[in-house]
Amino acid sequence: MLPDHLKEHSAAVAxxxxxxxxxKAGKFQHGELTLEIAPGKIASVCGFLKYxxxxxxxxxxxxxxxxxxxxxxxxxxxxxxxxxxxxLRLKCRLAGxxxxxxxxxxxxxxxxxxxxxxxxxxxxxxxxxxxxxxxxMPDDWEGHPxxxxxxxxxxxx
Amino acid sequence: xxxxxxxxxxxxxxxxERSQSGGRRMxxxxxxxxxxxxxxxxxxxELDGETIVSCQPEIGYLHTGIEKEFEVKNYQxxxxxxxxxxxxxxxxxxxxxxxxxxxxxxxxxxxxxxWMRVMLTELTRLNSHLVWLGTHALDIGAMTVFLYCxxxxxxxxxxxxxxxxxxxxxSYFRIGGxxxxxxxxxxxxxxxxxxxxxxRIDEYExxxxxxxxxIGRTKGVGVISLEDMLDLGVTGPMLRAAGLKMDARKxxxxxxxxxxxxxxxxxxxxxxxxxxxxxxxxxxxxLRIIRQAMDGMPPGPWKADAPHVVLPDREKMKTQMEALIFxxxxxxxxxxxxxxxxxxxxxxxxxxxxxxxxxxxxxxxxRVHMRTPSFGNLQAVPKxxxxxxxxxxxxxxxxxxxxxxxxxR
Numbered sequence: 001m002l003p004d005h006l007k008e009h010s011a012a013v014a015x016x017x018x019x020x021x022x023x024k025a026g027k028f029q030h031g032e033l034t035l036e037i038a039p040g041k042i043a044s045v046c047g048f049l050k051y052x053x054x055x056x057x058x059x060x061x062x063x064x065x066x067x068x069x070x071x072x073x074x075x076x077x078x079x080x081x082x083x084x085x086x087x088l089r090l091k092c093r094l095a096g097x098x099x100x101x102x103x104x105x106x107x108x109x110x111x112x113x114x115x116x117x118x119x120x121x122x123x124x125x126x127x128x129x130x131x132x133x134x135x136x137m138p139d140d141w142e143g144h145p146x147x148x149x150x151x152x153x154x155x156x157x
Numbered sequence: 158x159x160x161x162x163x164x165x166x167x168x169x170x171x172x173x174e175r176s177q178s179g180g181r182r183m184x185x186x187x188x189x190x191x192x193x194x195x196x197x198x199x200x201x202x203e204l205d206g207e208t209i210v211s212c213q214p215e216i217g218y219l220h221t222g223i224e225k226e227f228e229v230k231n232y233q234x235x236x237x238x239x240x241x242x243x244x245x246x247x248x249x250x251x252x253x254x255x256x257x258x259x260x261x262x263x264x265x266x267x268x269x270x271x272w273m274r275v276m277l278t279e280l281t282r283l284n285s286h287l288v289w290l291g292t293h294a295l296d297i298g299a300m301t302v303f304l305y306c307x308x309x310x311x312x313x314x315x316x317x318x319x320x321x322x323x324x325x326x327x328s329y330f331r332i333g334g335x336x337x338x339x340x341x342x343x344x345x346x347x348x349x350x351x352x353x354x355x356x357r358i359d360e361y362e363x364x365x366x367x368x369x370x371x372i373g374r375t376k377g378v379g380v381i382s383l384e385d386m387l388d389l390g391v392t393g394p395m396l397r398a399a400g401l402k403m404d405a406r407k408x409x410x411x412x413x414x415x416x417x418x419x420x421x422x423x424x425x426x427x428x429x430x431x432x433x434x435x436x437x438x439x440x441x442x443x444l445r446i447i448r449q450a451m452d453g454m455p456p457g458p459w460k461a462d463a464p465h466v467v468l469p470d471r472e473k474m475k476t477q478m479e480a481l482i483f484x485x486x487x488x489x490x491x492x493x494x495x496x497x498x499x500x501x502x503x504x505x506x507x508x509x510x511x512x513x514x515x516x517x518x519x520x521x522x523x524r525v526h527m528r529t530p531s532f533g534n535l536q537a538v539p540k541x542x543x544x545x546x547x548x549x550x551x552x553x554x555x556x557x558x559x560x561x562x563x564x565x566r
Contacts, residue, residue: 030260032498032499032500057387062513062526082387082403085408087500109536110390110533113532113536135216135217136217138217145222145225150225152228
């Protein structure tokens, strides 16, 4: 359900009209629009935003670890519509145990490396990703460095 | 082949096997230590004769965990980390981060600091483009250009040194303004440089633009469609050389860019040669901006009037108790940034640079993600080189102007 204060933002209204169950919350802060999307709907919402709303670029995909709070992970997508010079942030919250979400590589091929990076550094799995393996850390690395419970210094024993 | 799909090449640079068509397929490891990859990029190339069948970039050799490091530095300290990401455009990196945090703090930056920032980031663009031009030409075999470019770059680094005390890791922009007062005599130094520079660009053009070898190596090489580039996350001069006028300085002006008169050059040929001409034109436009900033530099303070964020003047600190208290608090624990998140985009010499900064209301960033242009651009390498000759790989990847520090963070 779309919060009332977002009714003046066309992208938010469009997503709500496309799938009323998809939008769980949203905010407009510092001139930036954020929509919180139900994790199961992310691929279809992104497809709609790209082909119907002309968000032809994905700028980046990243994550925030809210450990020890639950749901622990926020997967954050930054989209860009060049035609309307507009940016949009999507956010999905995932529980801490075996986090997984649908990949959006089917919508934008450029999401490939960004999702690999989130997988590598946060340990979030992307379903239907064509090539999900570590990208920055060595292949045999243990653990996911950007998680909040991963130590910043120390020796591996 | 290993489980990960990357050929295992321990102890050997080359591996041959029979392809299904009966010809010999060769897997060639280009990098991570190859003179023309400018850093530790590894390209696993599968060759059929001299033709690239497939290309797989491997990155991460320069990953230093900078995004993790952000989380244990206070906001002001973290500025020094940003230089080290894209070490050829340190001031652009400083600027993006400072703007993001200032947006969270809702801090008003005085005009002089804003204009100074514009002037110095444009000098950074020249610096970066000069390194690009010099090394790109060197890769293709034109050594003279390299020496000429580094001659001018040295002048820019001296200007940076005069401002900040550092040639490369400047950290000159701080949250709330500049790190130090602009030095005495900067005006003459910058003026001498920009008066001489247009003729230097002509010199590079003399060496390359009509050079038959240069044209032969670059025209029609490295073409990739605009649709593919947008889909794969390419930004910056690559897009502009394909005819798309996308530049954050115009689309979402920051730090007073809207007050400057300049053009965003575009070309339509979309090959290595067009990217070369485009960057030369960008250098000329940067000069216009620098000249305007220098001539119209507004007077006034160079740091914001925000005692809880900006360190007080030395003089005040010694005479006023409040100033001393603020100084103590800022130095020992930093300043608190209101809870929230921002995504600040600026136009770095390489393309779209975005800082996603999340604050939880404490003195240290909760999370900083850098959307760096090189990372996005490199994704397009396979699309660009598959099916071309191996010699064109060098020219193609050179025209992307990536920095591995920027890619691996």
